Amino acid sequence: MTKIAVDALGGDRAPEEVVAGALEAAADGIEPILFGPKGLETGGLELVETTQAIGMDEKPADAVKAKPDSSLVAACRAVGQKQADAVVSAGNTGAVLAACFLELRRLPGVARPAIAVVIPAENRPTVLIDAGANADGRAEHLLQFAYMGSVFAQEILDVPNPEVRLLSIGEEPEKGNQLTLEAHELLAAAEGLDFRGNTESRNLLLGAADVVVCDGFTGNVMLKLTEGTIKVVLDALREEIVASRRGRVGGLLVRPAARGLRRRLDPETYGGAYLLGLRGLAVIAHGNSSRRAIANAIRLAARGVEHDVVGRLAQRLPERVLASARSETPGK
Amino acid sequence: MTKIAVDALGGDRAPEEVVAGALEAAADGIEPILFGPKGLETGGLELVETTQAIGMDEKPADAVKAKPDSSLVAACRAVGQKQADAVVSAGNTGAVLAACFLELRRLPGVARPAIAVVIPAENRPTVLIDAGANADGRAEHLLQFAYMGSVFAQEILDVPNPEVRLLSIGEEPEKGNQLTLEAHELLAAAEGLDFRGNTESRNLLLGAADVVVCDGFTGNVMLKLTEGTIKVVLDALREEIVASRRGRVGGLLVRPAARGLRRRLDPETYGGAYLLGLRGLAVIAHGNSSRRAIANAIRLAARGVEHDVVGRLAQRLPERVLASARSETPGK
Numbered sequence: 001m002t003k004i005a006v007d008a009l010g011g012d013r014a015p016e017e018v019v020a021g022a023l024e025a026a027a028d029g030i031e032p033i034l035f036g037p038k039g040l041e042t043g044g045l046e047l048v049e050t051t052q053a054i055g056m057d058e059k060p061a062d063a064v065k066a067k068p069d070s071s072l073v074a075a076c077r078a079v080g081q082k083q084a085d086a087v088v089s090a091g092n093t094g095a096v097l098a099a100c101f102l103e104l105r106r107l108p109g110v111a112r113p114a115i116a117v118v119i120p121a122e123n124r125p126t127v128l129i130d131a132g133a134n135a136d137g138r139a140e141h142l143l144q145f146a147y148m149g150s151v152f153a154q155e156i157l158d159v160p161n162p163e164v165r166l167l168s169i170g171e172e173p174e175k176g177n178q179l180t181l182e183a184h185e186l187l188a189a190a191e192g193l194d195f196r197g198n199t200e201s202r203n204l205l206l207g208a209a210d211v212v213v214c215d216g217f218t219g220n221v222m223l224k225l226t227e228g229t230i231k232v233v234l235d236a237l238r239e240e241i242v243a244s245r246r247g248r249v250g251g252l253l254v255r256p257a258a259r260g261l262r263r264r265l266d267p268e269t270y271g272g273a274y275l276l277g278l279r280g281l282a283v284i285a286h287g288n289s290s291r292r293a294i295a296n297a298i299r300l301a302a303r304g305v306e307h308d309v310v311g312r313l314a315q316r317l318p319e320r321v322l323a324s325a326r327s328e329t330p331g332k
Numbered sequence: 333m334t335k336i337a338v339d340a341l342g343g344d345r346a347p348e349e350v351v352a353g354a355l356e357a358a359a360d361g362i363e364p365i366l367f368g369p370k371g372l373e374t375g376g377l378e379l380v381e382t383t384q385a386i387g388m389d390e391k392p393a394d395a396v397k398a399k400p401d402s403s404l405v406a407a408c409r410a411v412g413q414k415q416a417d418a419v420v421s422a423g424n425t426g427a428v429l430a431a432c433f434l435e436l437r438r439l440p441g442v443a444r445p446a447i448a449v450v451i452p453a454e455n456r457p458t459v460l461i462d463a464g465a466n467a468d469g470r471a472e473h474l475l476q477f478a479y480m481g482s483v484f485a486q487e488i489l490d491v492p493n494p495e496v497r498l499l500s501i502g503e504e505p506e507k508g509n510q511l512t513l514e515a516h517e518l519l520a521a522a523e524g525l526d527f528r529g530n531t532e533s534r535n536l537l538l539g540a541a542d543v544v545v546c547d548g549f550t551g552n553v554m555l556k557l558t559e560g561t562i563k564v565v566l567d568a569l570r571e572e573i574v575a576s577r578r579g580r581v582g583g584l585l586v587r588p589a590a591r592g593l594r595r596r597l598d599p600e601t602y603g604g605a606y607l608l609g610l611r612g613l614a615v616i617a618h619g620n621s622s623r624r625a626i627a628n629a630i631r632l633a634a635r636g637v638e639h640d641v642v643g644r645l646a647q648r649l650p651e652r653v654l655a656s657a658r659s660e661t662p663g664k
Contacts, residue, residue, distance in 0.1 A: 057504070059506075094502075094507075135507075136510050167553070169464060169467065169548075169556075172389070174391075175426075175467075176467060176549070177467040177547075177549040178467075200556050201556045201560060202557065202559055203560060204557060204561075205561055205564040206564060215509075216501075217501055217509040217512075217550070218549070218550065218553060220501040221499070221501060221533045221554065222553065222554075222557055224501075224533045224534040225533035225534065225536060225557050225558065225561070227534055228533060228534030228535060228536060228537060228538070229536075229537055229557075229558055229561040229562060229565075230561060231534075232537040232538060233562055233565045233566065233597070234565065236454070236593050236596075236597075237586075237589065237590060237593050240586075240590070240592050240593050243589070246585050246588075247585065247586055247589045249582075249585055250581075250582040250584070250585025250586035250587075250589075251582070251585075251589075252582070253578050253579065253581055253582020253583075253585065254569075254572075254573050254582035254586055255582075256576075256578075256579070257569065257572035257573045257579045257582075258569060261568050261569050261572050264568075265565070265568075
């Protein structure tokens with residue numbers, strides 16, 4: 001059975017929704033192990049008792065160092081020590097990253113681990129990488145993200161030869177900021193990548209590529225903007241509909257369709273994001289996760305374990321990543 | 333009458349839709365002056381004959397220099413020479429920027445002109461600045477954008493004391509990339525600005541602030557992502573609806589509501605974006621503009637002229653902008 005270490009105190013609705021989500025995932029034959037305080041009501045799931053908690057607003061690096069027996073750090077450590085196969089947390093994203101960096105070392109040759117999110121685009125699922133692990137990035141990092149995203153799309157999404165595009169503000173190679181101009185050059189020259197050039201953000205949900213590469217600031221802005229926009233549009237539509245009798249009747253009739261759409265595009269459906277580039281697997285769930293989102297995040301982690309994402313990255317990355325590291329401008 | 337110089341050859345649907353849009357705006361008592369080739373069918377509007385055209389794919393700076401008698405450059409020059417009050421173009425955005433920089437000089441003290449778009453957010457219209465004039469920016473530039481956006485919101489949106497927020501990847505001051513961390517410090521210390529801290533992209537359409545400040549790369553990504561996401565959601569909803577008989581009947585009933593929403597959020601409704609920081613007014617319309625979008629862009633330009641946006645910026649910026657320029661780290 002796949003063992004998933006779950007940070008029971010991570011997230012705005014912890015521990016209740018986290019425990020409920022873990023129980024839901026357990027029904028699928030996954031083995032969640034909860035990390036949390038003594039006496040936590042777990043509904044029969046295994047509990048590893050921890051004595052500390054990291055709040056949503058604590059400074060990530062400091063909190064992680066100061067609290068080695070927090071539910072988050074202990075859950076990450078369990079993966080580092082092979083007592084669990086992956087970790088899931090809906091806690092403070094910065095703290096989750098810091099705890100993972102501390103307890104799960106980087107894969108050889110990886111300069112910067114990155115967050116990969118599978119966006120439910122129209123024609124095909126799209127891997128967006130980096131969705132927020134690195135606020136600042138260099139072109140060489142974006143090249144590594146492209147390789148990691150590409151291996152991930154092959155292994156998890158079963159795309160034999162993933163198309164990779166660079167997110168920029170124009171499709172022509174010469175459009176973009178300093179970072180994307182440099183990254184475009186590196187990507188165009190890279191071996192073993194099916195690089196198809198730039199794409200613009202307007203195409204993200206249309207399935208612009210199998211893998212869309214960007215720096216973590218831009219990726220995080222895009223992820224949150226997509227979520228926010230979908231919510232605003234569907235809420236506004238509901239308001240317009242209930243404003244007239246005719247609309248209200250129609251609204252009842254289209255409700256199943258709207259629900260289906262909301263479900264497809266809802267971040268709760270995909271549950272969480274993978275943190276790639278480490279020697280262990282981590283899934284970062286939304287801070288506001290409900291039990292359904294937590295259950296889906298745990299399922300996502302289990303799927304990553306079954307597909308041996310970490311092993312595949314370790315096997316297939318080093319050669320490429322090292323090659324790209326060698327191409328770095330010295331002293332840069 | 334307000335005279336608006338219109339680049340008849342700018343945009344994917346030029347010149348037909350541009351001329352039709354100009355005619356539509358003329359019916360409102362605005363005086364569009366078309367810039368285009370001899371013999372262009374203008375429906376009775378004034379034509380200034382030009383002999384050159386700049387294509388959507390030409391390199392902006394080169395094209396503008398090489399083609400002084402292009403419809404775009406001539407239209408900008410007319411504003412620089414006070415023969416028209418503002419210019420509107422749906423052409424190659426880079427070329428529009430380059431032509432404006434060439435023919436309309438910068439206001440004293442302004443380091444970087446910026447694109448301001450009024451986003452139709454839920455609670456209040458929101459000025460997003462910079463939406464794409466500068467692919468790379470420094471913290472001092474973001475501070476100037478904040479001042480320009482703030483004066484703009486006061487003059488055009490009638491907000492007495494506009495709330496300004498910085499777009500970042502977390503609401504806490506210490507969250508963001510190098511650029512936003514530095515900009516946050518400058519904004520927090522700035523006088524004459526009602527700076528309320530960071531905001532995240534998920535709040536953009538909820539009316540996060542009267543003015544949201546960011547670098548031009550991020551702003552352009554957000555603008556295009558918002559447009560793309562709204563389109564995908566409404567199209568997907570339509571598909572879900574027509575997939576069942578019940579949905580189809582309901583769809584007919586909610587159609588007016590969906591149309592109202594689409595109209596409110598459609599970029600064609602707001603028509604275009606202001607380029608601020610120059611001694612003349614320019615409105616940049618969407619490359620794919622229909623006649624309705626062109627007409628709205630011309631109306632937008634006319635409104636800017638009526639409110640004397642350039643004069644107000646000139647009056648109210650220098651002191652602040654110069655103060656912020658003085659605060660720049662020397663040699664940076």
